[in-house]
Amino acid sequence: MKSLIKNQPLTKLFLISSSLCAISLFLFLTILLFTTSNILILNIGNSSPQLSTESSPTTIDHLIFGIASSGISWPKRKKYSKLWWNNKNMKGCVFVDTLPVEENDIKINIDDVSLPPLCVSEDTSNFHYTYKPGGLRSAIRVARVVKETVELNHSNVRWYVFGDDDTIFFPENLVKTLSKYDHRNWYYVGAYSENYEASHVFGFGMAFGGSGFALSASLANVLAKVFDSCIRRYSHLYGSDARVFSCITELGVGLTYEPGFHQVDLRGNIFGLLAAHPLSPLLSLHHPDITDAIFPNMTNSNSLQHLFEAANVDSQRILQQTVCYERRFSQTISISWGYAVQLFQNNVLLPDVLRVQETFKTWKENTVMAGIYTFSTTKLHHDPCKRPNIFYLDNVSSDKDGIITSNYKKSFRNCSYDTSKNLEVIKVVTNKLDFDSKQLQAPRRQCCDVLPSNSGHLMEIAIRECKYEELIYMH
Structure with missing residues (x-):
């Protein structure tokens, strides 16, 4: 014990020295680890720039459009691009084989902000086209719009969107839909045809070009480099x-299906298709020259402009179907917002209301698969008076508080036993719809209420979010 007490100062000195060494070692290792971590982060960033974090939301500035047209068709179809294009915030090009004959057409495209610029496609005469039943060599030039659009070398691109000169896009909805995908990964986004035979022949994994499709920039950049060598193998198509589908397939990428793209391989009245739109934003419509005007007593162009009047107020809600049941008279009301309201004179089960009514004609007649579609349909009743009353969009407005009001006027029909024959207008009130990330990933239909009214000429309906456990059912 005496010996320990005698050597106590030396023991304290040893302990202090050991502590200092430990602290120094700890500080040295901490600095070394921190420095090494920074070096690793920098190395990763330099070697793989495509993996860099981009937290900013996708906007229309991140989209580049490639539109396939021709010198002959563009003068007649540019009216469709005017519905949705704006040079102030959109980038891309309309690819033509030759410049339009009209002398003023080039100047119009330069001066008019509602028209995209024109680009003359590259020569494709060195590519073979061997499709046996015939066909058009222009298919090669149109396919290469993908490559030539990428080679425009725009900066800050996340998505390339492709379509025809008679493809009508809804840009805000495109941005919202594509934003749920990571553009740094390889995505091929589109939809197949409504016509079962066409989808069966060309494949349910192929995005039909008329409906439009989108490629993430990371995929498009690689595809552009190998595209010419690839399409030489597919001269028979x-x-x-x-x-395009074949070459993307060779890169190992499959179709990401988005039901908002519409090829519209249908003829005549497409009311049934529009009135039963799926739970996703409307992205495109095709073939306006083939189908009837979507609103009665209007030209085709005017009817599409009328639809855009609603889309410009609430783009994400356009054509979204909401169904509610009126208890007093046991009526079923189906609202395709911004387009039409259907009033059924009796209670109809919700799954039956959601089926597409066959108001249209098949793309091809007298074929084995004629009248077979890629969605659920229901036949129209042979008696027009037993079909639902249709009220078409008349006007839409938004007030300073963000309340949106749309009015729908009854389409004329003369049925003596129509219980709602005095009803002339259906007024729909709602807030602006926002397909947020939750609604995009797991969409849920909204609910509606028929509001009390003393007028036999007017019905008022309010659309709202459904409550947590609320059911949409007939009472």
């Missing part, structure tokens, strides 16, 4: 979209 019919169309441009089949060539």
Whole structure:
């Protein structure tokens, strides 16, 4: 014990020295680890720039459009691009084989902000086209719009969107839909045809070009580099979209299906298709020259402009179907917002209301698969008076508080036993719809209420979010 007490100062000195060494070692290792971590982060960033974090939301500035047209068709179809294009915030090009004959057409495209610029496609005469039943060599040129659009070398690109000169896009909805995908990964986004035979022949994995499709920039950049060598292997194919699909398939990428793209391989009155739109934003419509005007007593162009009047107020809600039940008279009301309201004179089960009514004609008649579609349909009743009353959009407005009011006027029909024959207008009130990330990933239909009214000429309906456990059912 005496010995320990005698050597106590030395022991304290040893302990202090050991502590200092430990602290120094700890500080040295901490600094070394921190420095090494920074070096690793910098190395990763330099070697793989495509993996860099981009937290900013996707906007229309991140989209580049490639539109396939021709010198002959563009003068007649540019009116469709005017519905949705704006040079102030959109980038891209309309690819033509030759410049339009009209002398003023080039100047119009430069001066008019509602028209995209024109680009003359590259020569494709060195590519073979061997589709046996015939077809058009222009399919090669149109397919190469993908490559030539990428080679425009725009900066800050996340998505390339492709379509025809008669493809009508809804840009805000495109941005919202594509924003749920990571553009740094390889995505091929589109939809197949409504016509079962066409989808069966060309494949349910192919995005039809008329409906439009989108490629993430990371995929498009790689595809552009290998595209010419690839399409030489597919000279036997019919169309441009089949060539694009084949080359994307060779890169190992499959179709990401988005039901908002509409090829519209249908003829005549497409009311049934529009009135039963799926739970996703409307992205495109095609073939306006083939189908009837979507609103009665209007030209085709005017009816589409009328639809855009609603889309410009609430783009994400356009054509979204909401169904509610009126208890007093046992009526079923189906609202395709911004387009039409259907009033059924009796209670109809919700799954039956959601089926597409066959108001249209098949793309091809007298074929084995004629009248077979890629969605659920229901036949129209042979008696027009037993079909639902249709009220078409008359006007839409938004007030300073963000309340949106749309009015729908009854389409004329003369049925003596119509219980709602005095009803002339249906007024729909709602707030602006926002397909947020939750609604995009797991969409849920909204609910509606028929509001009390003393007028036999007017019905008022309010659309709202459904409550947590609320059911949409007939009472």
